[in-house]
Amino acid sequence: MPNPPAGKNPIGEHRIVHNCEACAVRDLALCSGLEGNELDDLERIVTRIALEPGRTLFYEGDEARNVFNVTSGAIRLYKLLSDGRRQVTGFMLPGDYLGLSVHGIYAYCAEAIGETHLCRFPVKDLNQLLDAYPRLEKRLLGMTRDELAAAQDQMLLLGRKSPVEKVASFLLDLCGREERLGEDEIDIVTLPMSRSDIADYLGLTVETVSRTFSRLKTEGVIDLPESSRIVFKERDKLEELAEGMI
Amino acid sequence: MPNPPAGKNPIGEHRIVHNCEACAVRDLALCSGLEGNELDDLERIVTRIALEPGRTLFYEGDEARNVFNVTSGAIRLYKLLSDGRRQVTGFMLPGDYLGLSVHGIYAYCAEAIGETHLCRFPVKDLNQLLDAYPRLEKRLLGMTRDELAAAQDQMLLLGRKSPVEKVASFLLDLCGREERLGEDEIDIVTLPMSRSDIADYLGLTVETVSRTFSRLKTEGVIDLPESSRIVFKERDKLEELAEGMI
DNA sequence: TAAAACCGTTGATTTCGGTCAATGCGGATT
DNA sequence: AATCCGCATTGACCGAAATCAACGGTTTTA
Numbered sequence: 001m002p003n004p005p006a007g008k009n010p011i012g013e014h015r016i017v018h019n020c021e022a023c024a025v026r027d028l029a030l031c032s033g034l035e036g037n038e039l040d041d042l043e044r045i046v047t048r049i050a051l052e053p054g055r056t057l058f059y060e061g062d063e064a065r066n067v068f069n070v071t072s073g074a075i076r077l078y079k080l081l082s083d084g085r086r087q088v089t090g091f092m093l094p095g096d097y098l099g100l101s102v103h104g105i106y107a108y109c110a111e112a113i114g115e116t117h118l119c120r121f122p123v124k125d126l127n128q129l130l131d132a133y134p135r136l137e138k139r140l141l142g143m144t145r146d147e148l149a150a151a152q153d154q155m156l157l158l159g160r161k162s163p164v165e166k167v168a169s170f171l172l173d174l175c176g177r178e179e180r181l182g183e184d185e186i187d188i189v190t191l192p193m194s195r196s197d198i199a200d201y202l203g204l205t206v207e208t209v210s211r212t213f214s215r216l217k218t219e220g221v222i223d224l225p226e227s228s229r230i231v232f233k234e235r236d237k238l239e240e241l242a243e244g245m246i
Numbered sequence: 247m248p249n250p251p252a253g254k255n256p257i258g259e260h261r262i263v264h265n266c267e268a269c270a271v272r273d274l275a276l277c278s279g280l281e282g283n284e285l286d287d288l289e290r291i292v293t294r295i296a297l298e299p300g301r302t303l304f305y306e307g308d309e310a311r312n313v314f315n316v317t318s319g320a321i322r323l324y325k326l327l328s329d330g331r332r333q334v335t336g337f338m339l340p341g342d343y344l345g346l347s348v349h350g351i352y353a354y355c356a357e358a359i360g361e362t363h364l365c366r367f368p369v370k371d372l373n374q375l376l377d378a379y380p381r382l383e384k385r386l387l388g389m390t391r392d393e394l395a396a397a398q399d400q401m402l403l404l405g406r407k408s409p410v411e412k413v414a415s416f417l418l419d420l421c422g423r424e425e426r427l428g429e430d431e432i433d434i435v436t437l438p439m440s441r442s443d444i445a446d447y448l449g450l451t452v453e454t455v456s457r458t459f460s461r462l463k464t465e466g467v468i469d470l471p472e473s474s475r476i477v478f479k480e481r482d483k484l485e486e487l488a489e490g491m492i
Numbered sequence: 493t494a495a496a497a498c499c500g501t502t503g504a505t506t507t508c509g510g511t512c513a514a515t516g517c518g519g520a521t522t
Numbered sequence: 523a524a525t526c527c528g529c530a531t532t533g534a535c536c537g538a539a540a541t542c543a544a545c546g547g548t549t550t551t552a
Contacts, residue, residue: 100395134377149353151394155325204539207501208538213500409509442529451511453532454510459531
């Protein structure tokens with residue numbers, strides 16, 4: 001049963017009727033801490049929205065009125081320097097939570113990569129729920145803690161890994177996340193994002209990313225049937241590469 | 247009134263008698279969320295420890311039994327690759343909280359830089375307190391959120407900034423933190439860490455860090471009366487450099 | 493249907509930061 | 523005072539990744 005759109009607002013978001021109980025990411029997202037009437041209270045404050053490819057959800061510096069949970073598609077988070085250099089700080093997949101703010105201001109920009117669906121929670125309402133349901137707050141703390149740990153892994157990658165190590169780490173990480181989402185095609189990763197997104201995530205240029213993919217293909221470590229599909233031919237080799245053991 | 251040591255254990259930690267009410271970082275640390283008898287409960291589970299320079303507090307992968315709050319000195323957090331490459335993920339100063347764990351395992355190594363004092367909280371006991379005092383949990387969430395935001399700034403630095411931009415950002419950041427700690431010497435930063443710590447924090451080599459300091463000195467942006475003291479001669483210039491506006 | 497725009501790949505060239513090496517400097521030890 | 527040691531600095535050189543450029547394939551637009 002598809003979610004029927006319930007109207008389109010001026011900035012290109014589609015509101016959608018939805019049911020949390022039946023949600024695909026129910027066990028991954030913020031809501032996983034809740035059940036029964038707790039979930040009803042959460043459902044009362046949520047709005048489901050859809051974003052078309054390339055649509056900006058919010059900018060760094062905007063007043064942070066909402067937090068979001070991805071239910072389908074993918075979002076890129078990024079920061080910009082004044083001359084346009086970009087650092088992608090994360091890719092948010094179904095189940096992931098976004099909307100980090102400091103002093104009520106978003107800490108990064110968020111853009112849809114492909115067609116993307118999200119749950120939107122007004123911060124004001126959510127804060128009240130947090131007080132009522134400690135389990136929800138625990139869940140939020142847990143998700144923030146996990147994201148901090150991932151950010152520190154990314155620092156190691158950005159500061160000290162070579163291009164091959166970066167690309168290998170990235171592919172394995174994405175593979176692990178897709179597996180956790182129930183992708184059963186083992187050893188195949190689908191890349192929702194462009195080479196330039198990957199480059200800006202890994203602190204490289206598009207050319208270097210492309211050359212590294214080609215090199216891994218030539219060496220027989222991966223296969224590239226299409227530019228957005230990666231097949232792991234030698235996963236152990238890839239894992240060794242990712243940790244700098246070669 | 248100094249804190250009298252109360253005995254030294256086999257691994258080189260000194261336990262210390264202490265009073266939270268009179269603590270210097272009372273308003274910065276975890277405890278800032280509490281007052282009165284709440285603070286008493288926290289005090290009941292805390293142990294004050296002292297570390298001599300270079301002492302390891304815990305390793306990445308250790309079972310995470312405690313979390314810590316720095317009260318004086320400085321701690322470096324870092325991750326290692328198998329061949330010894332190191333990424334320093336953060337410097338923890340008085341008021342900062344450390345002990346991030348995923349699945350009950352520490353996510354990084356923690357080492358004292360100089361003589362350092364900390365409050366140690368057993369995770370088990372702290373979790374009970376978190377349930378009893380929501381404000382404490384809010385405080386923890388807030389501190390984790392701030393650290394995540396800082397980690398994302400650091401990703402931008404590591405992935406997209408040039409050496410000068412990295413060093414300038416680092417100096418300004420450290421200056422801001424020392425000011426918040428009540429350092430009243432405006433425009434003077436004292437570096438508790440070595441050049442190699444800085445290099446491993448910024449994703450550079452010692453040589454490049456050293457050359458960049460020298461270059462900034464030659465250009466009259468900073469002064470370097472000693473290798474661990476930085477005087478800002480032209481703060482605006484430094485701020486422009488940090489954001490890549492030159 | 494042609495033109496344009498975009499994306500990914502590959503090649504040639506350049507450059508910035510890493511590597512290697514030598515020296516200086518201050519504090520600790522004898 | 524003399525030696526040593528770790529840390530910081532400086533110089534010379536080199537190489538890996540950035541930059542610049544071109545091309546093929548696909549999608550979008552006119």
